[in-house]
Amino acid sequence: MAESGDGHLTTAHFDRNTPEGGCADCHGVGGRWQAQEDLVITHPELPLFEGASPWYAKWRSGEHAFVPALAEKRGVDLGRPWQSLPEEFRHCVLYGTGEEKIEATVDMPNKNETALMTYTSSQPLRGALAEVERVFMNAQTSSAKQRYLPYMRKQPCVTCGGSGYDQVARSVRIGGLTFPDLLEVEVREVRSWAKRVVNDLGARQREVGEPLLQDLSRRLGVLDRLGLAHLQLSRSAATLSGGELQRTRLAAQLSTELSGIIFVLDEPGTGLHPADKAHLLDIALEVRAAGNTAAGCR
16 A cells, blocks of 8 residues: 555654654745745835835835945935846845945934934845845744745745655655645545545555544545535645635534534634535534534524
């Protein structure tokens, strides 16, 4: 069944958030966020500080004030459209001046922005792209990091192809597919794959594999009945519509085989198509028939 020469494997090998399962180069992230020129300079037909760049639309970091100093040193008129400025100057603004130091007197707002602190500094210009990535990495909270994502794109890791998984998870194949492959196909296709794999199991493999595949099919069946068979398992919550997110949460709550549980569902039908509501009621009745209590709140 498994098309790989790997020895004893554990669930950790298929979890990209573990040392065993995560790509050694990207540590399971699947890539890294990188600042992009077209996101920093969105309207090159306008002057840099007058609409060409949302990054320079207001104070973003201490390096902001060094750009006018660089322009003065290069004899560049910042009132001209960005795209008409000398290429060497534009490259320095975006990618830095290397070892060349730029001296500037910087007026920085204090923390409560009620006053300015003035100081003179001489240092190389880091460049907007590197500066975006620096402040992003130094941001202490996810909400703070969100402020810099509009200037960045996630670039896939070359080693793992963006999956975030180590070589084992990317090489072990069951039924012709690797674990990362399964995450990229639709729920309906994974269900078909599970049925096919069960039929191909040998006697010894069936004892271990059949219960797992049946449980997988049952859970995916709930997603299918709630109209989510078109989703890939890799889809993040942020990419789902409101109705899809509501149904995935319901599926997670109602996929249990436990009994003696009280389920209190807060407006479970919100955002659902009438046909999906009928399936939801059927699933709730099955949960109750299994020895649980299911109650909905409006």
